[in-house]
Amino acid sequence: HSNRVMWFQDFFPPNMCPINAKANTFYGIMFDAGSTGTRIHIYTFVQKSPENLPELEGEIFESVKPGLSAYADQPEKGAETVKKLLDMAIDAVPPHLWKKTPVVLKATAGLRLLSEEKAQALLLEVKEVFEESPFLVPEDSVGIMDGSHEGILAWITVNFLTGQLSGQNQQTVGTLDLGGASTQITFLPRFEETLKETPGDFLTSFEMFNSTYKLYTHSYLGFGLKAARLATLGALNMEVVDGQMFRSSCLPKQLEAEWHFGGVKYRYGGNKEGETGFKPCYLEVLKVVKGKLHQPDEIRGSSFYAFSYYYDRAADTNLIDYEQGGVLEVRDFERKAKEVCDNMERYNSASPFLCMDLAYITALLKEGFGFRDHTLLQLTKKVNNIETSWTLGATFHLLQSLGLTY
Numbered sequence: 257h258s259n260r261v262m263w264f265q266d267f268f269p270p271n272m273c274p275i276n277a278k279a280n281t282f283y284g285i286m287f288d289a290g291s292t293g294t295r296i297h298i299y300t301f302v303q304k305s306p307e308n309l310p311e312l313e314g315e316i317f318e319s320v321k322p323g324l325s326a327y328a329d330q331p332e333k334g335a336e337t338v339k340k341l342l343d344m345a346i347d348a349v350p351p352h353l354w355k356k357t358p359v360v361l362k363a364t365a366g367l368r369l370l371s372e373e374k375a376q377a378l379l380l381e382v383k384e385v386f387e388e389s390p391f392l393v394p395e396d397s398v399g400i401m402d403g404s405h406e407g408i409l410a411w412i413t414v415n416f417l418t419g420q421l422s423g424q425n426q427q428t429v430g431t432l433d434l435g436g437a438s439t440q441i442t443f444l445p446r447f448e449e450t451l452k453e454t455p456g457d458f459l460t461s462f463e464m465f466n467s468t469y470k471l472y473t474h475s476y477l478g479f480g481l482k483a484a485r486l487a488t489l490g491a492l493n494m495e496v497v498d499g500q501m502f503r504s505s506c507l508p509k510q511l512e513a514e515w516h517f518g519g520v521k522y523r524y525g526g527n528k529e530g531e532t533g534f535k536p537c538y539l540e541v542l543k544v545v546k547g548k549l550h551q552p553d554e555i556r557g558s559s560f561y562a563f564s565y566y567y568d569r570a571a572d573t574n575l576i577d578y579e580q581g582g583v584l585e586v587r588d589f590e591r592k593a594k595e596v597c598d599n600m601e602r603y604n605s606a607s608p609f610l611c612m613d614l615a616y617i618t619a620l621l622k623e624g625f626g627f628r629d630h631t632l633l634q635l636t637k638k639v640n641n642i643e644t645s646w647t648l649g650a651t652f653h654l655l656q657s658l659g660l661t662y
């Protein structure tokens with residue numbers, strides 16, 4: 257597509273040639289249908305010369321809440337939220353490129369937890385919205401993503417954005433994603449020992465940018481932050497009787513409230529008479545993770561990139577700056593959990609779940625994955641102004657499969 261020689265090219269430096277710039281720009285649209293929200297990522301790429309790999313030039317990002325799974329019984333209404341976001345792409349992508357711009361939606365844990373029938377009804381409505389749009393709709397343009405891909409594609413994104421996938425001296429970093437309903441851990445094992453002691457279904461080979469990576473990755477369904485709240489309350493995967501009350505020592509004593517998740521209404525509250533605070537709370541969240549996750553020895557000493565709810569809760573409690581992110585040790589989450597859980601009255605204005613969330617994050621990192629107190633976590637929302645999300649990795653994969661790049 258870029259072999260055409262234009263007579264005026266000799267008069268302009270390549271990056272200033274206006275027609276050239278246009279001819280070499282292309283777009284990709286990726287929807288993230290998460291359990292707590294739906295997001296659109298519109299990526300712009302520029303291919304400066306046929307020999308070079310295209311460069312990522314920018315991203316337009318928008319999100320809506322709640323996620324598709326909240327529309328389990330109104331699939332048309334769910335698809336409507338996707339249509340609203342897709343209208344942004346109509347404005348962002350120049351009309352002559354609409355037909356060449358692929359649009360894809362991948363759903364994660366929220367839809368994995370719905371019945372097959374309800375999930376398919378939602379995806380069908382979304383597919384119709386896509387078909388009615390002017391964009392390129394590839395085969396399998398809407399679907400539920402495999403959990404192992406979720407981890408790998410986020411790993412690709414972070415390591416691409418931090419420059420670890422190009423050139424020599426690659427020092428890749430592991431990634432931790434904590435969603436609403438599931439959580440992922442992904443890294444490139446460096447020791448033969450790790451490959452030997454890891455269950456086969458935790459290892460996936462993946463080809464990207466002309467390299468093959470054998471990654472350790474796993475998605476734990478039901479271990480996202482919001483699913484963990486239900487598990488801690490003892491309400492996960494339960495037939496909830498109307499009006500049934502779930503209590504926890506991780507909640508403010510006097511609290512009584514309602515909560516909607518995955519289309520179900522839950523009532524929850526604090527231990528009115530009994531104990532509250534970090535100690536009893538930590539025992540509760542420990543039950544949710546203890547012995548349920550694989551603990552690779554290799555990760556104990558290495559540092560990881562962490563995002564999504566790790567980032568949000570760290571920012572909520574001023575462990576990091578909301579815009580800048582920052583570096584933390586695992587024990588910083590524990591220190592903050594103690595502070596919040598033992599002073600719940602003081603943190604009343606924030607979410608009533610703040611203590612439970614911080615205690616769960618601490619337990620997940622230490623007792624779940626087996627990280628050390630001193631393990632470093634790099635908390636990031638954006639790298640070079642691009643969201644750290646699996647969606648960029650998924651877009652590279654999409655463009656590659658369509659033969660649009662690499």
Ligand SMILES: O=c1ccn([C@@H]2O[C@H](COP(=O)(O)OP(=O)(O)O)[C@@H](O)[C@H]2O)c(=O)[nH]1
Nearest residue numbers: 290291292293364365435436437438564565
């Ligand atoms: O582009 C995104 C997508 C998600 N999130 C975060 O991801 C978490 C929610 O996870 P999600 O709804 O994706 O749940 P999942 O389906 O992954 O379990 C929240 O902390 C969001 O702020 C984010 O920061 N940016």
Ligand SMILES: [Ca+2]
Nearest residue numbers: 290364435436
């Ligand atoms: Ca997610």
